[in-house]
Amino acid sequence: MRRDEKLIKLSREHYASLKLANSLASAPVHTISESLSQQVKTARIELSAHFKEEEETLIPQLLSYGEFALTNRLKIEHQQLLSLSGDETNSNALKQFGLLLKAHVRFEERELFTVLQAHWEAQP
Structure with missing residues (x-):
């Protein structure tokens, strides 16, 4: 389905997040580099803004x-990712962050956005 x-x-923005998530998810826990840690610090700021936009525009x-189930999952995962x-x-937290971020991006792209687009297309 073509993205609305x-x-x-x-x-x-998901694409950039997925690149970081893949780097974290594939790194051995004990060898997460200073560079990756710094990228997470920067990404946290960007993700906060991204999450705010999604929550203000998509949740309503x-x-x-x-x-309701999609909304709850979205909010819970946003909170978990920021934490x-x-x-x-x-x-260990960064490894879990990478794994969850990867799953979260896939959830939004494959499920949440698809459902939203279907609703939008169904409207006259």
Whole structure:
């Protein structure tokens, strides 16, 4: 399905997040580099803004369509990701952050955005 224009910016941001997530997920826990830790610190700021935009623009729409489970998952994962990224010196947390971020991006791209687009296309 071609991505709706309203979601293109968010999808592009997902691509950058996925690159970091893959780097963290594939790194052995005890060898997460200073460079990766610094990238997480920077990403946390960017993710906070990204999450805020999603929560302010997408959640009201999801709720209006009765998509409560998707809304809850979105909010919970945002909270978990911010929590895990809060200590960039904790290798275990960073590894978990990478794994969850990868799964979260896939969830949004494959499920959440697809559901939203289907609702938008169903409207006259």
